[in-house]
């Protein structure tokens with residue numbers, strides 16, 4: 001067996017791996033299901049955003065591997081009523097309903113009943129009543145709701161809201177107020193911004209304000225809770241029997257007092273009064289746990305998410321190279337009619353944001369009947385996006401192979417494709433090794449964008465943990481170190497390739 | 511073995527080959543000589559279809575080439591029977607010497623790897639390089655590289671071998687190594703067309719010498735007749 005033969009063998013597992021992996025991954029995620037399918041599956045999949053924070057659904061700061069919140073318990077109670085287990089599905093809050101009909105059976109995450117939601121989804125009977133609470137700094141001159149009617153010392157009051165929430169709708173409706181409304185992805189973000197004086201106030205559901213009151217001791221409620229409404233469980237319109245079953249179960253929990261017991265446990269009923277009392281006098285903020293405890297708790301989770309980051313990178317990059325190389329070969333040596341299409345493919349993918357491409361794959365493809373599991377969409381999106389860049393690199397690499405090589409191969413009677421496969425491409429691959437390796441590092445970091453389509457990788461895990469524990473800086477350092485620990489070997493590898501190539505070109509000029 | 515009839519080639523509006531007619535008999539050696547820019551390389555490349563021509567006909571190793579484009583299939587068949595050795599060697603730098611030699615037989619002719627290797631080693635032996643079978647081209651001298659290139663061409667068992675100034679990039683000593691190999695091939699009855707500026711070689715090995723000047727056959731005949739006696 002000659003060395004060339006062995007090398008050819010060596011390439012094959014990569015192809016196989018990619019193919020097998022794709023095939024194996026597709027059937028994993030179940031699609032939306034009617035009641036009988038949920039029962040047969042034995043699992044009620046409910047969607048929420050753990051980054052949205054407490055008291056709804058959040059990571060237990062004491063045991064970061066655990067998800068807690070009154071909605072976690074509510075989901076478990078509902079599932080038990082149906083005779084199945086509850087399984088959590090992560091998603092970004094304002095896009096959670098889009099998961100219905102594919103990755104989740106229902107959404108339980110503080111979704112306020114609104115006419116728009118009732119039109120697009122099935123809304124259950126209410127399971128929680130909220131009011132809106134304005135929160136500001138204790139030292140702020142904003143001391144009543146009426147004060148919003150007149151401009152503050154720095155012009156209009158800057159008021160943060162959760163994007164898509166009832167608070168946002170309420171604030172935008174009130175044209176009589178002198179406010180500038182600023183949308184955020186998380187309520188805890190808003191509180192941080194108020195504390196940091198970027199915002200003057202935040203309008204949020206009273207239960208969230210109460211829940212975070214200890215952590216944000218320098219903030220206080222302004223005025224009484226007002227407006228408000230109820231939370232509802234969303235289900236897909238296509239699953240009426242599941243919706244009815246959830247409605248029934250909820251009704252039983254309300255009438256037999258189990259829901260009240262749950263809310264009492266979470267202190268969601270009487271806490272308002274406690275806070276009114278508390279806000280009348282200064283109370284020192286709660287003490288923090290030690291850094292060692294924090295890291296001990298968070299590290300296993302961060303490591304597991306780093307595993308996801310690695311999986312996304314190593315599964316998508318070989319695919320990107322495969323597609324990129326094919327596109328490059330097609331553009332240089334393929335039939336003339338194909339070339340404009342390939343050029344269009346490259347320009348389209350280079351000219352639009354990766355985030356948009358991921359959304360398209362995950363949220364739009366299902367509309368034409370092609371529902372990909374999130375992780376497959378993530379890998380495919382990364383692979384396609386990077387294939388555009390790789391194809392440009394390989395195109396340059398193929399052009400850099402001296403013309404005499406192609407002629408020598410043809411003169412031996414090889415076909416164009418044999419010449420490409422055995423002579424041109426192997427040389428181009430060696431030439432472009434350094435830029436390709438550095439692109440791998442770039443892709444590795446770009447995997448963080450995948451959190452937008454519900455894949456929890458390292459950056460997402462960091463932001464969930466940072467918000468739930470408040471240890472933003474400490475966890476940032478740990479996360480950055482993890483990223484470095486993974487990308488550093490890649491940098492070394494890329495530099496090694498470069499050195500090897502330089503040495504070869506010194507020996508072999510031209 | 512080769513018939514060239516009224517061949518003309520036009521590049522950028524210039525007739526760089528015009529009314530070229532010549533015949534190469536089986537088992538003979540023809541050298542193409544003439545001033546730089548005379549069209550020697552172009553003629554050679556027309557013979558194995560690396561370039562097209564505008565007028566005339568070529569018959570080579572039983573294949574017919576006519577003016578204009580050909581199907582890739584047809585050209586591949588011609589090239590399997592016509593070997594070519596370049597001035598710049600054009601060895602595949604990512605493959606060892608033996609892999610350079612065995613690649614085409616394996617993938618074009620479908621020769622099993624062990625068989626291709628056995629024959630390849632025999633060819634490297636023939637050009638005096640069996641010790642360098644596993645060496646990468648970059649580690650070989652110019653003369654050694656050109657001898658590997660010759661072995662690579664021979665591995666396809668071509669009926670005709672074309673050489674385009676095979677020794678111009680080499681110093682005299684390395685040239686001699688390569689020329690010895692080519693002369694040896696000639697003795698073995700290999701049909702060859704050799705572009706060269708080396709009149710010594712032409713006298714030593716050529717059955718026929720063709721002088722191309724400005725794209726036309728200026729003179730053609732036995733070496734002694736065209737090049738005169740020894741020395742210039």
Ligand SMILES: Nc1ncnc2c1ncn2[C@@H]1O[C@H](COP(=O)(O)OP(=O)(O)OP(=O)(O)O)[C@@H](O)[C@H]1O
Nearest residue numbers: 521522524526544545546547548549550551552553
């Ligand atoms: N593609 C082309 N376009 C324009 N002119 C060309 C092209 N190919 C060759 N020529 C010209 O045709 C002429 C003959 O070229 P060719 O390389 O065949 O000459 P040669 O006899 O091999 O010369 P040398 O001894 O320098 O190798 C030269 O003047 C060259 O510039």
Ligand SMILES: [Mg+2]
Nearest residue numbers: 550551552674
């Ligand atoms: Mg020439």
